[in-house]
Amino acid sequence: MIFVFKTSVKTKKQIKAIKPSLNQLLLPxxxxxxxxxxxxxxxxxxxxxxxxxxxxxxxxxxxxxxxxLD
Incomplete structure (x- = not known):
């Protein structure tokens, strides 16, 4: 399934900050x-x-x- 979200993340620096948490939550x-x-x-x-x-x-x-998002 593909999920699509609208977010308030605006910069690559912010993505880098949450990347470890997203990887831990979602991988493998x-x-x-x-x-x-x-x-x-x-x-x-x-x-x-x-x-x-x-x-x-x-x-x-x-x-x-x-x-x-739908």
Whole structure:
């Protein structure tokens, strides 16, 4: 499944800061990337299981807004 989130992550430095946490949460069975050029600062995750609540929680811990897009 592919999950798409609108986030408040704006810089590569911010991605670098949360990268270890995302990798720990999602690997080895998921792939993820940010599109900072998109207006909504998109986070795309390809995962085999529903990870929406865990991702939203993780980003909120790091003080970022995150909402799943349809």
């Amino acid at each position: 069975n998921a792939k993820w990337n940010f599109d900072l050029e998109d207006h909504d600062k998109i986070l795309r995750i390809e995962a085999e299981e529903d990870i929406v609540l865990r991702v939203r929680h993780l980003l909120s811990i790091h003080n970022f807004h995150c909402e799943e």
